[in-house]
Amino acid sequence: xxxxxxxxxxxxxxxxxxxxxxxxxxxxxxxxxxxxxxxxxxxxxxxxxxxxxxxxxxxxxxxxxxxxxxxxxxxxxxxxxxxxxxxxxxxxxxxxxxxxxxxxxxxxxxxxxx
Amino acid sequence: xxxxxxxxxxxxxxxxxxxxxxxxxxxxxxxxxxxxxxxxxxxxxxxxxxxxxxxxxxxxxxxxxxxxxxxxxxxxxxxxxxxxxxxxxxxxxxxxxxxxxxxxxxxxxxxxxxx
Numbered sequence: 599x600x601x602x603x604x605x606x607x608x609x610x611x612x613x614x615x616x617x618x619x620x621x622x623x624x625x626x627x628x629x630x631x632x633x634x635x636x637x638x639x640x641x642x643x644x645x646x647x648x649x650x651x652x653x654x655x656x657x658x659x660x661x662x663x664x665x666x667x668x669x670x671x672x673x674x675x676x677x678x679x680x681x682x683x684x685x686x687x688x689x690x691x692x693x694x695x696x697x698x699x700x701x702x703x704x705x706x707x708x709x710x711x712x
Numbered sequence: 713x714x715x716x717x718x719x720x721x722x723x724x725x726x727x728x729x730x731x732x733x734x735x736x737x738x739x740x741x742x743x744x745x746x747x748x749x750x751x752x753x754x755x756x757x758x759x760x761x762x763x764x765x766x767x768x769x770x771x772x773x774x775x776x777x778x779x780x781x782x783x784x785x786x787x788x789x790x791x792x793x794x795x796x797x798x799x800x801x802x803x804x805x806x807x808x809x810x811x812x813x814x815x816x817x818x819x820x821x822x823x824x825x826x827x
Contacts, residue, residue, distance in 0.1 A: 602754075634818075641716075642755070642803065642818040687754050698807070699745060699768065700816065702754030 600625045604688045604703035611678055611710050619673040619706045621662075621688035629690040631655075631664050631671040632700070636685045645673075645686070678710045714738065716819035718804050724825045725794055733789040733822045737806030744787050745816060746779055747803040755803055761787060762809070794826045 604621040611617060623629065633645040633655070646655030651666035660675045671688060688703040717736040725731050737744050743762055747755035757771040761781045769779070776794075781787040791798055801823050805816040 641820040642805075644815050644817075647815075689754075698743070698814070698816075699757045699760055699771075700747075700755070701757070702747075704752070704754045 600629070600690060600692055600701040602688050602690055602701055602703035604686075604706055606704070607685075607707035609706060609708045611708065613680055613710055613712050614677045615710075617673070617675045617678045617682070617708065619686055619688075619708070621671045621673065621703060623669050623671065623688070623690050625669075625690055625692055627692040629692050631662070632689040632691070633660070633662055633671070633673050634687040634689055634702075636687065636705075638684070642687070678708075680710050680712050683708060683710045716804055716806050716817050718802075718819040718822050720822060721820065722823045722825075724827065726827050727794060727796060729794050729826075731791050731794055731824065733791075733802050733824070735787045735789070735804030735806075735819060737785060737787070737804070738817055739785075740808070741806035741817075742784070742809050743807045743814075743816075744781060745805040745807075746787070746789050747805065749801045749803055749821070751800070758789070758802075791824075794824075796826050799824055799826045 601624045630649045632647045634642045635645045646657040648655040648664035654663045685705045689700045691698045719734045745760040746758040749755040759769040764784045776792045779789045801821040803821045804819045807814040807816045
């Protein structure tokens with residue numbers, strides 16, 4: 599079956615530091631990959647996505663590249679802000695299967711201190 | 713426009729009781745998904761609807777859980793004989809359809825606590 603593994607948090611950083619959150623996946627089909635973010639007190643929001651190998655998703659200064667050879671989709675941001683404090687979830691959907699249901703990792707809490 | 717809404721936002725019930733959780737998807741979205749998020753974990757798929765029919769209910773943990781979407785819009789997740797292990801945040805999401813390129817938009821969730 600499908601699964602997503604991401605680094606456990608919490609990750610504590612100072613403002614303007616570089617952020618990396620590792621994500622690897624196992625999929626029976628050919629998945630699309632996503633990063634979702636959950637800000638304090640808010641619902642899950644799509645941050646970025648990539649639908650095929652070597653695609654790079656980007657949004658709000660965050661980037662992630664779909665690496666089929668290493669089955670990875672690591673999230674990076676070059677200079678974090680306090681407002682980036684949130685829980686980040688890596689997820690996949692198996693495009694070969696009907697329904698596009700999402701399989702999530704366990705989430706990584708990020709805390710950015712001023 | 714309006715996003716996905718879920719009611720109630722919080723529900724506290726006693727073990728053995730019946731609960732209903734409601735989801736209002738974004739207007740025009742034909743696909744609707746239910747997920748469950750336990751504390752400190754990622755959301756887990758429960759069931760999804762394409763229109764009125766439950767196209768995949770493989771994530772429902774047992775037959776105490778049931779969901780309907782009679783008119784292809786609002787959906788209700790029903791839990792019978794609740795157990796303490798059912799305590800979690802129940803998330804609803806909708807998308808235009810089930811193609812892989814369509815984003816799922818999530819509601820704020822219903823936090824269910826079973827005492």
